[in-house]
Amino acid sequence: AAGVIQSPRHLIKEKRETATLKCYPIPRHDTVYWYQQGPGQDPQFLISFYEKMQSDKGSIPDRFSAQQFSDYHSELNMSSLELGDSALYFCASSPKFRQSAFGSGTRLTVV
Amino acid sequence: ELKVEQNPLFLSMQEGKNYTIYCNYSTTSDRLYWYRQDPGKSLESLFVLLSNGAVKQEGRLMASLDTKARLSTLHITAAVHDLSATYFCAVDMQRSNFGNEKLTFGTGTRLTIIP
Secondary structure (H helix, E strand, O other), X not given: OOOOEEEOOEEEEOOOOOEEEEEEOOOOOOEEEEEEEOOOOOOEEEEEEEOOEEEEEXXXXXXXXXXXXXXXXXXXXXXXXXXXXXXXXXXXXXXXXXXXXXXXXXXXEEO | OOOEEEEOOEEEEEOXXXXXXXXXXOOOXXXXXXXXXXXXXXXXXXXXXXXXXXXXXXXXXXXXXXXXXXXXXXXXXXXXXXXXXXXXXXXXXXXOOOOOOOEEEOOOEEEEEEO
């Protein structure tokens, strides 16, 4: 069965640079979620989209933005990167009212 | 603000032993999940608990939910080395008209099974 696909798997950026993470949801899933998991931490909800509209917002810094496109894939844009942004970033997708499935994550390292 | 607490944070146990991980949450919710995470890997869904008194079992793992006590447990029976991982509970507080989730995760329990 198709899973949630994230790219890239690993990303190394310098401080103050910009990063873009991509998420391709499971086909026919109309909702996408982004989570951030710092080292040794639990995942924190960042933002979600339903049918290309932002549906909820969590602890997402103002330096980050995200959108969902017409083909339902989503991108998380992160600017002015800080060392503290180093984390695993998970995307998840779901159909309406169903449990989400998580992607394999993108490991971002800011140096 | 919803708070989800797990205990213990770290658990080291011998193969063949039984143990329980506890998950407490601070406000009413009707949907609780348990996930497994191996180091650097994704979150694997183990159980979804939807109602008070719900009990689900898969192999050596059994999860239960008491919504009145705002408590869920994950019980490990006769542990084997392959169960070594971090286990998270997560509470879904958001069931808006959009039908989307908003998961708040517990602190996680790092389980190490010693042969």
